[in-house]
Structure formats: structure tokens, C-alpha cells
Amino acid sequence: MTTRLPASMQVFERGWLSSNNVLFTGPHDTALVDSGYLTHAPQTLALLRHALQGRPLDRLLNTHLHSDHCGGNALLQASYGCHTAIPVLEADKVAAWDEEALSYRATGQQCARFTFDATLAPGDVLELGGLRWQVLAAPGHDPHALLLFCADEGVLMSGDALWENGFGVIFPELAGEPGFAEVGATLDLIATLDARIVIPGHGPLFDDVAGALTRARGRLAYLSGDPVRNAENAVKVLLKFLLLERRALALEALPELLGSIPLVERVRTHYLGRSAGELAQWAGAALVRAGAARVEEGQLIDI
Template sequence: MQKSSIIFLERKFPSANMILIKDQFPMLIDTGFGSEVKETERFIKEAGVSPEELQLIVNTHYHSDHVGGNFYLQKQYGTQIAAHKWDADLINACDPEACSAEWLDQPVEPYRVDRKLSDNDEIHTGSRTLKVLHTPGHTLGHISLYEPEEEVLICGDLFHRNDIGWINNFREGVASIQRSLESLDRLSKLPIGRAYSGHGPQIENPLAAINAARNRFEKWLTSPEKVSWHACKRIFSFTLIIKNGLAKEEMDHYLLQCGWFQDFARYSFLVQPEEFIQILLDEMIRSGAASWHNNRLIAATSYQASNEEWLNKNMKPRDWKPHYFLA
């Protein structure tokens, strides 16, 4: 048998990064965005693992860029899926709040969680054991995974090399920053040689990244407007990515039907949603998060445009039906 290895797959938006544990019982951590599932499958094969051999998919949390490939891999290969028990209950009940997909307007095809995870659970891949660490903040059911032999941390969207996961007070609770700080404090006590997050490159100096994340969260405790701007720009940029931009003439109608936009306008910035449209657009341009190209607003970050046919499915948990889960 080949030596076990941890393979990090850095991906462009709209997909999150993936980590493949190549071992006696191969395991994939996160599956990217739904429209990129063929690329997800190709990455697995190129790493020397047949998709049929995958024993388990573990999701760090249930956002669309992390769970989008679940449907295909579970239906095509019968791959088991594991997630934190709080995520699992929402997903398996086809709850409209699952994945925050409705509120974010992000399509997610249906899947079932086969294994519910709790804090301090262990996942065995043959020669390795990964410890499940409940690290809420970015979402309530967010988990990290720690492999002690190589001192590897897989931290999802809790923190990145030069950024932190956006905070969703409206769906994850007003104490999300405090939860994030507690999660960071817990991780900082581990011996970590390298870390992999949901976006961006490998984190070479994890403790420095944790300290930087902690400092930023602590500043946010006294600057709630910064929390909201960070979230709005991340959410709207992701919308522009998956839609490959938005035309100026469709902007007002689109934004006004989004739950996230309504909530941030009314409750974070205390303005009417109609007023917030231009405020948000001005900030996207000012900050360099997006720019106009032939009357179409395009995200500034590097990304891979989604397939229009796939986006037209517009699948949300409210549409999920039990027959989707049948082989």
C-alpha cells in the first residue's frame, strides 16, 4: 500500500479549497461549488484516488462553496457524508434555512448527512486519525480537523492566511464574534505546523494567522459597521462570481429580493433597502471589490465562471424532496 498523504487542492472561486486524505480509507474534506463538480472529480482522480474509493466526505460547514459537490458524489458513488450534528439536522430535514442558501441566494443541490459529528470525535482513515474540533463563529456548525502526527490543521472558513471568515449575525447569532474568538483561542493551544483554510494558499505560519485574526475580531467588537461591510462585500462578490457579473438594469430588482441585502440595509445600516443599493455599489467600487465593464458589475477577485445551465436550476433546500436521495 502507498504511504498515506495529505493533499491540499487550492481552488478558485466559486469553489472552496479541498483536502484529500490519501490513505487506506480515503477521505475528502469539502467538495467545492456545485457547478464545478466535474473539476472536483478530476482533482480526486489526478491525486491518485478513484472516486469510487472515497470512504467519506467531511464538510467543515454547510455553505454552498464547500458542499456543492456532495449531491453528485453521493448519488454517483454512494459516498458517505459527515458534518456537524447541527448542520446535519437542518440538512436532513430539508429545512429552508439549511446552508443559508435561501438567504444568500446560492443554489445547493440536495444531499444527506450520513454521519453526524460532535466535538472531539475521531475520524480514522487507516494510518491516520483526525480529531473533530467544533469551531463555531463563521457558522454555528463549523468544524475544524486536526491531524496530530504531522501537526496539520484544516480550519475551513474560521480564518485564512490574510483574512477571516465573514460573520452572519442574522443567521448565526449576534455572539458570532465571541464564538470565533473562543474557537481561535482553542486552536492556538495546539502545536500546528501548517494549516489549510477554505480559501487562499497554505498557511505557513498558523499561529501568526490566528493572532492576526484574533486582533481583527477584537477590533470588530467595537466596530459593528465593519463586521457588516465585510459580510456584505463577501456575499455580494460571491453573487457576482457565480453569476459572472450583474447588469446595471437588473441590479435593483435582484438586490431587493435578497434576504441578506434586506437585513443588512434595515438592521445594520438603518436605511431603506432602496437607499442601500447605491451605497453598496459605491462601496464595492471604492474598495476595489468590483468594477464596471460595459454596464456589468464584475467581481475583482480571480474566479471561474459558473455554467449558466447549472445556475438556472436555482436549487434550494425548500425544493429538496426525499426522492433526490434515492440511488
């Protein structure tokens, strides 16, 4: 694998609860792309302090505003006073701190309130780490998500639009909005880029871009072939997120816990037609079958 990055870049590969972070230490300023989940914010700050070796963090940018990508924003702003740029179509929601529109209430996830100084829009060109980066639209997983691409180095920051094996949950479809076609269009866009290395939002860097695109398209065909599959996938992912955050969940509490998450309730009633108890039993068993959890003494335990 050829995953050599420019000297001004460093990637903190995080666990699946928190997004990967990309740190730029350029000659004139420093910048971080994405800040992880709220519960890991102190760890994010510690990683930064160690890597920056006394330099300030000048800039903070977000590929999109799901809680696992911007949950550390508030702490980093308080610690560094860093200039913060977010996707332009999220600006009004952040200014009003509309947790419903920002998805935090719907998904049952946490995000401390943060502010912003500037916005990012498709077509923008940025300088990060002394390199030129294009801002590209990446709808699908999130309708306002962005890609950052450095053509000179062939490096793509893909967020949750493309992982080595798949992509993020297609949330718009669950809210009754289009998402499958948008994922496909984003994958087509990535295929036109001459990317040498991809830095995904989660998981390791990879250089087999063609292989990843093939796998992602196969995954998209599977999910779009029956909307129930996308709905079930979302429930499994949201339960796994809770498990990552809490490490263990009482089996008897799962129906009420999942029922307290508005998006899960919508999926259950609109797509799956199962009782709360049936859905909780199915989701827990699905994680166990996937090797993502185990059952021990009446608890679902994270693996």
C-alpha cells in the same frame, strides 16, 4: 514556508467561490473533506477522478454546511456512493432539507439536496489517510462548524475559522445571535494547538499561525467594535459571491438582486438604514475600491 504535507494528503486550492478540498488516499480507503460550490461540482469531480487514478471515493466529510463547502456533495454521492459525514447539529436540517435553516435561502445561494450517513461531533477521533484526527468545535463564522487537527503531524484543517488573512463572515451576529465572542474563543483554541501547517477553507496553506492569529484578532476587534462594519462586510461578501458565480451583473439590476436576498434585506433594514438603491451603489463601489470588481458599460465585472 514549510508546508510539507503527509504523503497521503493532497489539497486542491480553489478559487473563492468554492472551498479548498482535502483528499486523503490512505492504504485502506480514500476520503475528501469539503466539496466546493454547486456550479463547480463537475470540476470537483474531474479533479477527484484525476487524483484518484481509478480508485473510488469512499468517504466525504464536511467542516460545515455553507453552500461553498458542500455544494458538490450531491454529485459526488451520485458518482461514488461515498459514505458522508456532516456536523451533528446540522443533521435534522439536512434530513428535512430545510433550506431556510441551512442558510441557502437566506444567502441566495444554491445547494443540491444531499444525504448523510453519519455525523461528526467535537471530541470525535477519525482516521483519515492513515492519520489520527481530532474533531474540534469552531463556532463563530458558523455556529456548528468544526476543525480537524492531526497532532502527530501538526496539521490543522481550519475551514473558515481561520484564513491566512482573516476568517469568514460572522453570520450569527447578523441574525441577532452571538458570534463575536465565539470567533474569539475559536481563535484562542487554535492558539493552544501546536499547528505546523494550516489548511484554510479558502486561500493557500500557511505556516505562520501566530501571524495569522494576530491578523484575525485585529480583524475581529475592528468588526466587533461597530456592528455596522460586520453588516457592511457581509453585504460586500455576498455581492462578491454573486459576482464570482455570474461573472458580471448589470448595475441597474443590483438593487433588486440584493433585495431578493433575505439576509441582505435584514442587514439593510436592521443595521444600515439605507435604501435598496443606496446600498447597491455603496456595495458595488466598495468592491471596485477593493480591487475586486470593475465597472464597464453599465455592468459590474468580476476581477
